[in-house]
Amino acid sequence: MKTTQTETVIGNARIVLADRVIEQGWIAFADGKIAEFGEGDAPAGADDARGDLIMPGLIELHTDHLEMHFVPRPKVFWDPVAAVVSYDAQLATSGITTVLDSLRVWREKGAEEADGHAGLLADAISAARDAGILRADHFLHLRCEIPMPSVVDEAKEMVGRPDVRLMSLMDHTPGQRQFRDEAKLRTYYRGKGAGKTDAELDELFAQRFEYQRLYAADNLRDIVALAQSHSIPLASHDDTTEENVADAIRDRVSVAEFPTTLEAARGLHEAGIGILMGAPNVVRNGSHSGNIAAVDLAREGLLDILSSDYIPSSLLMAALQLPVRVPGIDLAAAVRTVTKRPAEAVDLPDRGEIAVGKRADLIRVHVARDIPVVRSVWREGHRVA
CATH class of the missing domain: 3.20.20.140 (Metal-dependent hydrolases)
Incomplete structure (x- = not known):
């Protein structure tokens, strides 16, 4: 995969799909939509999620x-x-x-x-x-x-x-x-x-x-x-x-x-x-x-x-x-x-699921002491929180 300036790539994450969880994977979104996701190591230059959950908003x-x-x-x-x-x-x-x-x-x-x-x-x-x-x-x-x-x-x-x-x-x-x-x-x-x-x-x-x-x-x-x-x-x-x-x-x-x-x-x-x-x-x-x-x-x-x-x-x-x-x-x-x-x-x-072509409405969630903490929020690919 070739990254561009409009793309955001996040790796080392647990990716929650509609029917399963990728325990270690990566996701890329561009132009407000989900472009790709996969299992294993992310492409070079990806942001490190440090094992946090990546979920649909x-x-x-x-x-x-x-x-x-x-x-x-x-x-x-x-x-x-x-x-x-x-x-x-x-x-x-x-x-x-x-x-x-x-x-x-x-x-x-x-x-x-x-x-x-x-x-x-x-x-x-x-x-x-x-x-x-x-x-x-x-x-x-x-x-x-x-x-x-x-x-x-x-x-x-x-x-x-x-x-x-x-x-x-x-x-x-x-x-x-x-x-x-x-x-x-x-x-x-x-x-x-x-x-x-x-x-x-x-x-x-x-x-x-x-x-x-x-x-x-x-x-x-x-x-x-x-x-x-x-x-x-x-x-x-x-x-x-x-x-x-x-x-x-x-x-x-x-x-x-x-x-x-x-x-x-x-x-x-x-x-x-x-x-x-x-x-x-x-x-x-x-x-x-x-x-x-x-x-x-x-x-x-x-x-x-x-x-x-x-x-x-x-x-x-x-x-x-x-x-x-x-x-x-x-x-x-x-x-x-x-x-x-x-x-x-x-x-x-x-919206509502991680799938190619869906809106990049996403959240990164860290769980500490059984309490979820929202670390990042994207709406249509733009960081809003």
Whole structure:
């Protein structure tokens, strides 16, 4: 192989391919794409990876972590573009090179700080992208809380954007799905932000029950039709029962986010719907809501995609922990859950694996004391972290 000035060659690395791991190999990329890779010694002049992993850049389908940068404290709103840039840097240094930023598409009385800012944040992402100051490749994931009165109108305002890649159908009405145990939902809200009193929660829950009764059925029909008319993949959310699975099949969803029971996961899998679980669930070895553990689904062959959800660094940690927790999953298979499979779920065929001609979205990872450290990040061949 002849190297050129536009090529980067890295040797002495463990190369994670889609179906196997090259224990000692090299990789070359040029003009934003993977040019070659091989086993054994690298060509002369290659950078020495010192035995570190070279993996595809991670692909994140569901993270609302941007909200923590935009509203870092109750009633404190940060400059939205600055919040996007800070959040983006955290993603990149966690190994994430492609992200679907999950934006709340609804307004709710009493939750104004986090809700109602989807358009503002989407504009901030676009502004940062146009300025060339983003490290990762950003798309949008519209989180639609189906019972909310304004959700259809707000989704219509967002859905025409070219960077919308996924819409999720959510319903957090107390007593169902993720929070079948209403007491756990109360505990969640008491610990969130400034917290809420029991009286405030009584009022909030009564309002949500009323919203579901008045709006959920019509809104669900309209949101599904809206997504399908724009050819945007749909995700279900927190499927729990056979009825939830039947609804997901009827609505032709592509991805099931965070199913809460083994029965639901089995039904979704049998229907050919990809199952997405939280990487923090893997790292913590259980759900913070007390639902099914992601590792238990992995042992049953029911885990397709991992998402960092609220902790960007958890995505890489979980992928590297899966082969230890689940002997039937090797490293290549574990890495597919955070690279190739999420890319396929949202129709991004140009990335997600190390293959000739694919985008040179790559990360170099060193593992010390079982903690992965991202040492280098390339997006389309350019070093970004």
